[in-house]
Amino acid sequence: MGQKQAMNPTPGKPLERREFLRRGGLALGILGLFPTVAAFVRAQGQATSPLPSFTGPGSNPYWNGVNPYVVYPQKAPLLRLTDRPVQLETPRGYFLTAVTPNAAHYVRYHLDEIPNAVDLAAWRLSVEGNVDKPLKLSLAELIANFKPVSLAAVNQCSGNSRSRFQPRVAGGQWGNGAMSNAVWTGVRLKDVLAAAGVKSGTVQISFQGLDRGKGPEGKGSNAFIKALDWNDPVLEEVILAYAMNGEPLPMLNGFPLRAVVPGRFATYWMKHLTWIRALTEEEKNFWQASAYKVPDNPRGLTTPQEASTVKTVPIGKYPMPVRSFIITPDGSSKIPLGLPLSVRGIAFSGYGRVTRVEFSDDDGKTWRPAALGEYLGPYSFRTWEYLWRPQKPGKYVLAVRASDERGNVQPDEPVWNASGYMWNRIERQEIVVGSAG
Amino acid sequence: MSKRHAKYLWTILLGLGLMALAQETQQASNNGLSKAGEYAPGTLGMIAQPAPSSPPEGSLYAVGAWPLYTPALEDGPGKELVSGYCNTCHSTTYITMQPAMPAAYWETNVNRMINTFGATIPPDDAKQIIAYLQSHYTIETRKQAAPPAPQAAPQTQAVTGSTGSPVYQSCAGCHQASGAGIPGVFPPLAGHVPDILKAPGGREWIVQLLLNGMAGEIQVNGQKYNGAMPDFSQLNDQDIAAVLNHISTQWGNDKLLPQGHQPFSTDEIKTARGQKLTPQQVLEARNKLGLK
Numbered sequence: 044m045g046q047k048q049a050m051n052p053t054p055g056k057p058l059e060r061r062e063f064l065r066r067g068g069l070a071l072g073i074l075g076l077f078p079t080v081a082a083f084v085r086a087q088g089q090a091t092s093p094l095p096s097f098t099g100p101g102s103n104p105y106w107n108g109v110n111p112y113v114v115y116p117q118k119a120p121l122l123r124l125t126d127r128p129v130q131l132e133t134p135r136g137y138f139l140t141a142v143t144p145n146a147a148h149y150v151r152y153h154l155d156e157i158p159n160a161v162d163l164a165a166w167r168l169s170v171e172g173n174v175d176k177p178l179k180l181s182l183a184e185l186i187a188n189f190k191p192v193s194l195a196a197v198n199q200c201s202g203n204s205r206s207r208f209q210p211r212v213a214g215g216q217w218g219n220g221a222m223s224n225a226v227w228t229g230v231r232l233k234d235v236l237a238a239a240g241v242k243s244g245t246v247q248i249s250f251q252g253l254d255r256g257k258g259p260e261g262k263g264s265n266a267f268i269k270a271l272d273w274n275d276p277v278l279e280e281v282i283l284a285y286a287m288n289g290e291p292l293p294m295l296n297g298f299p300l301r302a303v304v305p306g307r308f309a310t311y312w313m314k315h316l317t318w319i320r321a322l323t324e325e326e327k328n329f330w331q332a333s334a335y336k337v338p339d340n341p342r343g344l345t346t347p348q349e350a351s352t353v354k355t356v357p358i359g360k361y362p363m364p365v366r367s368f369i370i371t372p373d374g375s376s377k378i379p380l381g382l383p384l385s386v387r388g389i390a391f392s393g394y395g396r397v398t399r400v401e402f403s404d405d406d407g408k409t410w411r412p413a414a415l416g417e418y419l420g421p422y423s424f425r426t427w428e429y430l431w432r433p434q435k436p437g438k439y440v441l442a443v444r445a446s447d448e449r450g451n452v453q454p455d456e457p458v459w460n461a462s463g464y465m466w467n468r469i470e471r472q473e474i475v476v477g478s479a480g
Numbered sequence: 481m482s483k484r485h486a487k488y489l490w491t492i493l494l495g496l497g498l499m500a501l502a503q504e505t506q507q508a509s510n511n512g513l514s515k516a517g518e519y520a521p522g523t524l525g526m527i528a529q530p531a532p533s534s535p536p537e538g539s540l541y542a543v544g545a546w547p548l549y550t551p552a553l554e555d556g557p558g559k560e561l562v563s564g565y566c567n568t569c570h571s572t573t574y575i576t577m578q579p580a581m582p583a584a585y586w587e588t589n590v591n592r593m594i595n596t597f598g599a600t601i602p603p604d605d606a607k608q609i610i611a612y613l614q615s616h617y618t619i620e621t622r623k624q625a626a627p628p629a630p631q632a633a634p635q636t637q638a639v640t641g642s643t644g645s646p647v648y649q650s651c652a653g654c655h656q657a658s659g660a661g662i663p664g665v666f667p668p669l670a671g672h673v674p675d676i677l678k679a680p681g682g683r684e685w686i687v688q689l690l691l692n693g694m695a696g697e698i699q700v701n702g703q704k705y706n707g708a709m710p711d712f713s714q715l716n717d718q719d720i721a722a723v724l725n726h727i728s729t730q731w732g733n734d735k736l737l738p739q740g741h742q743p744f745s746t747d748e749i750k751t752a753r754g755q756k757l758t759p760q761q762v763l764e765a766r767n768k769l770g771l772k
Binding site for chain 2: 090092093095096097100103110111112114116117120124125128129154157159162163165211215255259262263264291299
């Protein structure tokens, strides 16, 4: 479906799931179910009637949001939440592989003046503010003068799965597809900051891109700026990425440069990154001081009654909580009894390596370990597979639960906060097994 | 067995095989096949494949315009106000995307647009906008959209009109595709642009208006307008010249232009960028044009 398939970014180190084959997934190859393409889209249902045009007041019951497929430059057909500014959700089928193709990588903008064209002869990355030597770096200089590094990392919107919330909260009504994984290549922020010489008295590093809005200056409708604390250890890991899966970034994913903040939500991953500033006072703009704040606990939990009085902190204080997803089966097919069915999906955690994925076919009452796919690094999607042999016909509720190296186990309690952030409840998929004669 | 014989044998075997297959197929209807050959018109629509594009020369990296896919708003009083004001910063997919919400949400959110995001919406208009949203987009009032028509006309066609300058999309939200504006809310361009161009200094002023925006009360043909126009300085010189030429020649404006009127040039816009004005200064400059 995608015009562009992700290129294997690390030659000689196949991303396909070798480990699966080793661990008994071989049966899949024999059954001819083993995927031979990087990703494909599978229709969720039949083709006679569309999804409803909106959901609510109940929770959105579908894996993705209910929005239609649309075409954008450099993109495969994605699901349109909004068209100005642009917000596009990645369809479920693209998550069968650990690395999401660039053409399917989801899109989320805050402001509507999105670059259509960038002239690299004029574009410079500015490093300014409380530094010894302000820098203006061309893309060529960034590529040539700093050591390149590559890292697989999940880019997930703070509001991914917001349409699950009960009661519903306004905002981008994402299903589960406001996330994508890519191998990012670029330079380390710390190397660039070292070249500029950050002076003492710095409290935050702020990031701003080329995109703007039509609102008045000083308002959130005019500029989108985010900042990380100078003493936040994540700054050591931040990459200024000029390549994504071995290709330049699609315009809608931040060409020519974007910040990659491993393990943290995407609000800090500034697209079209053009200004990096060392600040001596905390950034006070709307997007930093008022938006993207969560109740001060690792899942951002509160209640509708307490939401207006609860203490909140920037969402960057917490890594992305551990999550896992069932990608196939997606419920579009009835399963004949006796067929060993490959249940597959992905898992990740902002806290680090996914160490365990468990599968349930009884709505989460009992759990069995799934096989993990290749480890691509602590911040990447990790594929998993469970070869399921249902014992009798009937309706099953499949569920998946992941754990990470820090001992976090994905919980079954829903998340609620006023902004619709940090959803990570256990995912389920209903499936019908029929008699095979 | 000679090669020739072998060839015959294969042909015979293949023939027998095909006959057997044909028999199998005939029997299939009573061999578990429950339904086949059923078709129905596709109602979910189809998406055309985009054609490849050729990249620009040198150091420029470009894609085309961002396509709009904006579903129509529900009909009802206040729809034009919603379309006009909200479209300044974002399309109305920001409304239609939301789940069915309690009525109070829309009041809170419109006030947030004004107070937090700086939308300049006069209180009377804000009231009508809230009333409209509550009449159509709450848990109690919202209706599911009809399934898409198989061959819906692209939205942008409707906005720009057949002779449309693509840039005029940004203007049509307020000034309308017809150029008529909305009386008392958004001033008309039809008939009014030639008046501006006829006034001494009017030509220079309208360029400044696009580059700097304007805020405050004005009168057009005796009708008061008390809103704000955002600046469009993010558009390049060519686009600003194009949209100015578009609005000076549409809706019969071409017949009302001052004698010797020349189309706006890119250079003219470029020069005008040198003079930075505040939206208030643009209003003061307008007051000096002597428009009625």
